[in-house]
Amino acid sequence: xxxxxxxxxxxxxxxxxxxxxxxxxDYDAELMLRVKEGDxxxxxxxxEKHRGSVIHFVYRLVQEQAIAEELSxxxxxxxxxxxxxYEPTAKFRTWLFRIxxxxxxxxxxxxxxxxxxxxxxxxxxxLPVRQVSDRRPSVEQQMVGExxxxxxxxxxxGLPEKQRAAVLMHxxxxxxxxxxxxxxxxxxxxxxxxxxRAYETLRARLAHMVAA
Amino acid sequence: xxxxxxxxxxxxxxxxxxxxxxxxxxxGLKQHLAGCSACQEVVVRQAAIWRALDTWEAAPISPDxxxxxxxxxxxxxxxxxxxRAMRPFxxxxxxxxxxxxxxxxxxxxxxxxxxxxxxxAPATPHNELVRANQVExxxxxxxxxxxFSAADSAESTHHDxx
Numbered sequence: 500x501x502x503x504x505x506x507x508x509x510x511x512x513x514x515x516x517x518x519x520x521x522x523x524x525d526y527d528a529e530l531m532l533r534v535k536e537g538d539x540x541x542x543x544x545x546x547e548k549h550r551g552s553v554i555h556f557v558y559r560l561v562q563e564q565a566i567a568e569e570l571s572x573x574x575x576x577x578x579x580x581x582x583x584x585y586e587p588t589a590k591f592r593t594w595l596f597r598i599x600x601x602x603x604x605x606x607x608x609x610x611x612x613x614x615x616x617x618x619x620x621x622x623x624x625x626l627p628v629r630q631v632s633d634r635r636p637s638v639e640q641q642m643v644g645e646x647x648x649x650x651x652x653x654x655x656x657g658l659p660e661k662q663r664a665a666v667l668m669h670x671x672x673x674x675x676x677x678x679x680x681x682x683x684x685x686x687x688x689x690x691x692x693x694x695x696r697a698y699e700t701l702r703a704r705l706a707h708m709v710a711a
Numbered sequence: 712x713x714x715x716x717x718x719x720x721x722x723x724x725x726x727x728x729x730x731x732x733x734x735x736x737x738x739g740l741k742q743h744l745a746g747c748s749a750c751q752e753v754v755v756r757q758a759a760i761w762r763a764l765d766t767w768e769a770a771p772i773s774p775d776x777x778x779x780x781x782x783x784x785x786x787x788x789x790x791x792x793x794x795r796a797m798r799p800f801x802x803x804x805x806x807x808x809x810x811x812x813x814x815x816x817x818x819x820x821x822x823x824x825x826x827x828x829x830x831x832a833p834a835t836p837h838n839e840l841v842r843a844n845q846v847e848x849x850x851x852x853x854x855x856x857x858x859f860s861a862a863d864s865a866e867s868t869h870h871d872x873x
Contacts, residue, residue, distance in 0.1 A: 546777065546780070550772065550776065550777075551772065554769070554772050554776070555769035558769050558770060559767070559769065564770045568772070568773055568776055571776075572776070572779060572780050572783060575780055576780065576783055576784065576787065579784055579787075580787070644766065647763070647766060648766055648767050648768075651763060651764060651766065651767045652767065655767075670729075670761070670764050671764075671769075691722040692722075694722060694725065695721045695722050695725060698725055698757060698760060701760050701764075702753075702756045702757060702760050705760060705763060706756070708763060709756060709759035709760060709763055
């Protein structure tokens, strides 16, 4: 969990956590400024700290691990390339996710253009329960779990791009509305509206699963 | 939608279901939920979705991720200025590259034409003489070809007659 991703304004988290979050933010920016000065160890620290969240976020957006890693490499490569002109005007993590979102959504647009909805169809094609061939209970449970995850993946993949990115940042990266707004380059109220509509769609699409 | 919360501040229900609402607001909302079945349903279903989303775990990261990244960084550091200049075009999809190339080509042509408007050699007596000579030579060549052709057909007629 990232301290700077805590929704402090809404949860009423105590001041110590807020201070710690600010310190974390400043530390990231400070590290990036050290990278600017040529300190490669600081880049390694930033990579170590944000690698997981960036890859997982991109993976959930594009839903292909190899592509997610490739795009995440490009994210960190761009961070490295930008080191000489870096100015800590925004939170480092917001900037990082802005790059990641931009790259992932561009990839999705190109992919969709080239292959239509083939990929999504592939995912849905994997869904039928006939895949459950092993009759041992534990494996069955495992398979049912996998089917459930596939349904969630498909429901999220079916959301419009911005809604999808917003849900992933909100749910899995625990970002505040203001941070998501900066990443998506829209207003905070627009993000709230995006998220409500996205969750509304998910509630409808996954209703059968949730009720079970 | 008659409920003021559902119509004006629906994200509050989502935040409450996700446990992201501050205590004071959550307390007030709980009182409202006790008398509003529509909002109650949204909160219950949203909480269930929130839990369901937890089941989707991200795949493990390749152990050589950092090694690959640092190799790319090294390549980048050691690359020439030309490679660095061409970098944005390397990853560009064909559907973006083609229109850009066509536009660049058109702009280049337009630039050349604007630099040299109507770049036609002026007619000088020398040019006219050269042109007249060329025409004359071409007519001679055509005449020669005609003669060859006539001789060839005469020969074939002679062979046929024999």
